[in-house]
Amino acid sequence: xxxxxxxxxxxxxxxxxxxxxxxxxxxxxxxxxxxxxxxxxxxxxxxxxxxxxxxxxxxxxxxxxxxxxxxxxxxxxxxxxxxxxxxxxxxxxxxxxxxxxxxxxxxxxxxxxxxxxxxxxxxxxxxxxxxxxxxxxxxxxxxxxxxxxxxxxxxxxxxxxxxxxxxxxxxxxxxxxxxxxxxxxxxxxxxxxxxxxxxxxxxxxxxxxxxxxxxxxxxxxxxxxxxxxxxxxxxxxxxxxxxxxxxxxxxxxxxxxxxxxxxxxxxxxxxxxxxxxxxxxxxxxxxxxx
Numbered sequence: 001x002x003x004x005x006x007x008x009x010x011x012x013x014x015x016x017x018x019x020x021x022x023x024x025x026x027x028x029x030x031x032x033x034x035x036x037x038x039x040x041x042x043x044x045x046x047x048x049x050x051x052x053x054x055x056x057x058x059x060x061x062x063x064x065x066x067x068x069x070x071x072x073x074x075x076x077x078x079x080x081x082x083x084x085x086x087x088x089x090x091x092x093x094x095x096x097x098x099x100x101x102x103x104x105x106x107x108x109x110x111x112x113x114x115x116x117x118x119x120x121x122x123x124x125x126x127x128x129x130x131x132x133x134x135x136x137x138x139x140x141x142x143x144x145x146x147x148x149x150x151x152x153x154x155x156x157x158x159x160x161x162x163x164x165x166x167x168x169x170x171x172x173x174x175x176x177x178x179x180x181x182x183x184x185x186x187x188x189x190x191x192x193x194x195x196x197x198x199x200x201x202x203x204x205x206x207x208x209x210x211x212x213x214x215x216x217x218x219x220x221x222x223x224x225x226x227x228x229x230x231x232x233x234x235x236x237x238x239x240x241x242x243x244x245x246x247x248x249x250x251x252x253x254x255x256x257x258x259x260x261x262x263x264x265x266x267x268x269x270x271x272x273x274x275x276x277x278x279x280x281x282x283x284x285x286x287x288x289x290x
Contacts, residue, residue: 018098024089037075040093044068045137048087049080055122058168067130071119111160122168129164184209196235197259237273244282
């Protein structure tokens with residue numbers, strides 16, 4: 001596997017610009033969804049699509065649209081598994097000091113400075129804010145120069161002054177790892193992403209990153225704040241939420257389809273990770289869809 005992308009991503013805005021604004025109208029290749037982090041903050045708006053949110057310790061599934069602000073050095077994966085025909089994903093990447101360090105210190109920037117701080121945990125904005133701000137993010141594509149900066153400041157000001165959001169990582173998860181460390185994390189997450197339906201032994205995963213099992217367990221816990229088994233169970237439960245949402249399969253079949261081989265263990269894990277039972281989850285989804 002020589003095509004591994006480095007997990008530290010270097011973000012380069014266009015010449016004469018302090019913001020990088022990109023728009024994808026095609027679904028990002030699965031291979032392009034890799035575990036990475038960068039010192040820039042990232043504002044992501046998907047208007048019509050679906051996929052897995054994997055940000056720091058947080059793993060969940062979204063259907064239709066989402067608006068996220070991801071803080072500096074907070075590891076995350078690519079987001080859209082699928083964009084609908086009219087779907088676009090717009091991403092703005094910027095340094096917290098994109099207007100200069102001193103500008104961030106002026107009293108009028110206090111709320112925005114606090115927003116950047118909150119973003120270290122990952123912020124998911126709720127529907128009311130998403131409806132107002134999503135189109136404004138898309139319109140950034142039409143501006144350049146100072147006009148783009150002013151329009152972006154307006155967006156940040158709105159996001160900084162709303163309480164219409166959820167924090168994704170209560171305990172925070174900014175990553176100050178060495179670059180070679182994050183390449184290891186990338187290898188681990190890719191392997192889990194591909195194989196979570198099967199049993200993954202600690203020997204197998206430790207071998208992937210050329211470590212002994214005890215060294216791997218220590219390293220993984222320190223890097224992610226959780227055990228490897230917890231991570232695999234989270235992946236399985238996220239996949240279960242996807243199947244509960246998209247398929248007519250019975251909950252028992254979903255349990256085995258996600259890699260659990262024991263129904264009561266599946267129920268216990270599902271409850272612990274989502275805060276509700278699988279049947280309750282499915283009922284709530286049906287209500288939302290109606």
